[in-house]
Amino acid sequence: MLDWYDHHARDLPWRIPPDASQQGVKPDPYRVWLSEVMLQQTTVAAVKSYFERFTRLWPTVTHIAHAEDAAVMAEWAGLGYYARARNLLKCARVVAGDLGGVFPPTAEGLRQLPGIGPYTAAAIAAIAFGAKETVVDGNVERVMARLFDEHTPLPKAKPILTTHAASLTPPERAGDYAQAVMDLGATICTPRSPACGICPWREPCLARQRGTAASLPKKEPKKAKPVRFGYAYVGRRADGAWLLETRPERGLLGGMLGWPGSDWTDEPDPNPPAEANWRVLGTEARHTFTHFHLRLQILTAELPVSASPAVGGFLAAQDFRPSALPTVMRKVFDLASPSFPPIEHAQTRR
Numbered sequence: 419m420l421d422w423y424d425h426h427a428r429d430l431p432w433r434i435p436p437d438a439s440q441q442g443v444k445p446d447p448y449r450v451w452l453s454e455v456m457l458q459q460t461t462v463a464a465v466k467s468y469f470e471r472f473t474r475l476w477p478t479v480t481h482i483a484h485a486e487d488a489a490v491m492a493e494w495a496g497l498g499y500y501a502r503a504r505n506l507l508k509c510a511r512v513v514a515g516d517l518g519g520v521f522p523p524t525a526e527g528l529r530q531l532p533g534i535g536p537y538t539a540a541a542i543a544a545i546a547f548g549a550k551e552t553v554v555d556g557n558v559e560r561v562m563a564r565l566f567d568e569h570t571p572l573p574k575a576k577p578i579l580t581t582h583a584a585s586l587t588p589p590e591r592a593g594d595y596a597q598a599v600m601d602l603g604a605t606i607c608t609p610r611s612p613a614c615g616i617c618p619w620r621e622p623c624l625a626r627q628r629g630t631a632a633s634l635p636k637k638e639p640k641k642a643k644p645v646r647f648g649y650a651y652v653g654r655r656a657d658g659a660w661l662l663e664t665r666p667e668r669g670l671l672g673g674m675l676g677w678p679g680s681d682w683t684d685e686p687d688p689n690p691p692a693e694a695n696w697r698v699l700g701t702e703a704r705h706t707f708t709h710f711h712l713r714l715q716i717l718t719a720e721l722p723v724s725a726s727p728a729v730g731g732f733l734a735a736q737d738f739r740p741s742a743l744p745t746v747m748r749k750v751f752d753l754a755s756p757s758f759p760p761i762e763h764a765q766t767r768r
């Protein structure tokens with residue numbers, strides 16, 4: 419596996435390539451930590467550009483620890499699971515403030531930090547510090563299920579697959595090995611059509627021998643997600659400023675910028691943030707969160723300069739970046755903004 423990795427490792431912006439790794443070049447724990455937090459629940463393709471922008475803006479953990487919360491949340495917008503960004507800041511401030519800017523080198527030490535669970539701790543310890551930790555993500559689960567022809571469905575199979583993965587983790591180059599299995603799952607042992615013919619594990623692989631690879635890993639059937647409804651109010655003042663709120667720290671999209679609105683429930687009550695002639699937009703915004711589908715009724719209004727909203731505040735057009743909105747709020751803006759006539763001198767940055 420390591421030999422295969424030495425020749426076929428993916429080129430990733432947070433990774434030390436295997437040849438450099440073998441010559442003793444050590445990964446930067448800050449970059450490994452940042453990439454692992456970003457990769458929780460998100461794909462490599464989605465993370466790359468965020469990672470490059472974050473490391474350009476904040477090249478070390480001390481830089482990001484001193485960043486404004488709003489600036490980090492705005493850069494995180496679109497990556498989803500916003501609690502991760504809040505924990506990212508908390509963690510950076512503990513490492514920069516209490517630990518002299520140095521990440522603990524063990525999984526146990528890393529787990530004490532905000533936002534670092536068992537998986538992320540194992541991944542950082544292995545990849546950044548070469549610790550012999552077993553790292554099991556979705557790719558590794560799939561590879562192990564096939565290699566051992568394990569038919570117990572996920573999530574029940576998790577401990578079994580972790581035991582299999584642990585049995586194969588070598589004492590040397592544990593970080594490269596963890597990344598090798600992840601790469602194998604991402605590029606060869608893919609969900610639909612594994613390329614067994616070029617797989618370095620084709621000889622020992624039981625699923626390949628028995629012809630079961632494409633049906634593994636087995637999964638418990640997923641429960642249907644409920645649908646929730648809500649109202650979102652997009653108000654623009656006569657001078658072009660937008661009425662926005664910073665959402666409460668706790669709860670979905672906590673700390674992110676958004677349009678004022680109602681609760682998201684089966685039967686939400688309308689909750690306009692200011693007196694105005696709110697008009698219902700013909701189309702609703704739809705978005706899927708982990709546990710439910712959301713359908714937002716959008717209302718728009720032109721507000722007078724004298725408007726004093728009960729919720730949120732006005733953000734001047736030149737200070738408003740739609741890219742700083744989380745995805746569902748961005749969808750609302752993209753649907754609502756064409757219904758506003760252009761305002762001279764009030765330009766919104768993209």
Ligand code: SF4
Nearest residue numbers: 607614617620623631
């Ligand atoms: S032989 Fe096929 S099924 Fe087995 S690990 Fe390799 S790619 Fe996956």
